[in-house]
Amino acid sequence: MTRLDEAARERRVLDRIETARRRRPKLRDRHITMAHGAGGKATAALVDAVFLEAFRNPALEALDDGARVEAGGARLVLTTDSYVVTPLFFPGGCIGDLAVNGTVNDLAVCGARPLYLSCGFVLEEGLPLDDLRRIVAAMAEAARTAGVTLVTGDTKVVPRGRADGCYVNTTGLGLLRDGPPDPAGDVFGDDLPMDGVVVADDPVGPWPVGYRPPGARPAGPHPAGPTTAGGLGMAQARPGDVVLVSGPIGDHGVTIMLARGELDLEADLVSDTAPLAGLVERLLAAAAPGGGVRAMRDATRGGVATVLNELAMAAGVGVVVDEDALPVRDAVRGAAELLGIDPLYVACEGRLVAVVAPEAADAALGALRADPLGAGAAVIGRIVDDPPGLVLLNTGFGGTRIVDLLVGDPLPRIC
């Protein structure tokens, strides 16, 4: 057989695999395994077969970081997240500020201004009250920094051994503002009522491009989230666009791993947990949603690699990343090297990935870098039309490879 035949045969096989890969995974398990919480295909299968099946509605089906809903004429984003990180306290933060920042960031990257949070505590009998005070103080401080108000909550206590000290759930409500930023630079406008039920001035228009009626499948090969009217959404990325990350990646995940003390490794490293609403505002002011910034995501569970894969599948585009351009601290690189994990897959809690039109790339990068939380921002890659749905890496060694979705979670209970 000639080489050409072989290449053609290989390509046929690989195309078949791509088709198989894009099928929504089926839930075949009889029990919950750790994989169902890892954010990968097992999680997707669980959500599809159990939660979507029961709750099916247009807002949920978008399966985005937050749901776009409307109430009383206001367009809102609602999101919720539970935090089970161990240990409860780690360099750079604790479960408290993590629980505020994580939810705030989910709202921010949906293009909403975070306004209100709820918090639910599941406390284990025996948890030192001083620990709870420290956690709550960190939450209050994080909420102040992010400009959100904690308006309601719930407390439950379970017997010793039935929870790991403390679990926290936060739900966040944010106000979605459509259209380009106003000349003053405040994309959300300055007429925002900050108390009581939020009512926007302008009438609610039709739901934006990309939104799907119940049961309908998106145009792309994979269910894509809706966009804001400004054209923000994972499906909006197009060939030629530039991919940015707002700072060094993997700090949070590696910090937690080291803080567990199981590895006898030490490094001068702190979690990157931070609220990104201000950074997002700066970014959108410099590069308008749609024409400038096409998509944003905070790179939490599964890291930057997972975000890029979701992006590639949602928009039906390829993503090419330059390994040499990835900002990674030496301590993270070193620890990841020793642990045999790739920083691309390690969770961040204060970094966002943004896809920006090429003409807006300089302005976007400048805006990110002007903010202390984005000081380490970098252009890490670009969007290409072929191969659709795949992320490629130009390695520092000078080769190329695929960056696929990770199976299983190398670092469970990181947030």
Add this chain to the structure above:
Amino acid sequence: MRFVDEYRDADAARQVAAGIAATVTPGRQYRLMEVCGGHTHTIYKHGLEDYLPETVTLVHGPGCPVCVIPMGRVDDAMHIARQPDVIMTSFGDLMRVPGSHGSFLDANAEGTDIRMVYSPLDSLRIAKANPDRQIVFMAIGFETTTPSTALTVRRAAAEGIENFSVFCNHVLVNPAIRAILDDPDQRLDGFIGPGHVSCVIGCEPYRFIAEQYGRPIVVSGFEPLDILRSIHLVLRQLAEGRCEVENQYTRVVPWHGNPRALAAIDEVMTVRPTFEWRGLGTIAGSAMRMRDEYAAFDAERRFDVPGIRVADPKACQCGEVLKGVLKPWECKVFGTACTPETPIGTCMVSAEGACAAYYNYGRFTRSRVREAAGLEMSRR
């Protein structure tokens, strides 16, 4: 990062690639087997094949500890783990390896207590913390990891830790290489030798490959530049008509290995008459068991182990892949029925497995990747 970056330097790689291009005979096909799964992983992770002429094919060998464990041994382990009061420990890679009735992860969801450890010594810590439980370490790996198991057993004996035992699945690399060389289907021109195994056993034991089978072998380090240089050394031997054991990994591998590690293995373990390998069948003298002196720490004697034999799933062609007869994508179930999420064969489980490495990193024809990534052919 020191000791890493200098072995990942693209300029140096281009120079070696030029040397390789000048060494190969035009029109001649070369098939080189990297024995070690760690090498397979590095090759794909760094896109090393982009530097090779199209006439040089890398064949991914059997040196992935997880990939060679037969299903029956997984079932045996599961049987032990289901005994009352047992905590089984294992390396993370093993957690997803499918037995006849699911993996360790699935078993945990149904109530067994199988924990991931980073070192066998962690199992001793767990044993001390749980004196009323039986801790069984599922030991796997080539000569690289065998010494740490042996030292752990020695420490358990010295400290009188009675609730600890080892389910020993340690295997030997050379019997597997010999089995592959004896296979009439193989068409290999040379070998990239396993660096970590060689830290323990040295380079001498590979002599039979050069002398009896007439194939060159170069023991290689694990950074991409190490492997590229080793490929060059093998090709140079072939060009010059030589057939020797060479050591590229001199910064780590002593020619005669590590006598203390070998002594520790020899004290605690002895060679089994035969052992079943996934895909390769039963190979004589290819694995280790616990010596009678350490019978108290041998899980196979402490527990009633059924010794389950399970035929490999019919659809799975792991054996052909391990022998280098098939490329991963040529397997009938590759990437469709067998994926990293739902592996049928072990090669799809471990990050070092040929199929998993190809699926995760290389699942694309090289030419198309180069095109998309904007790599000029001249870059090679």
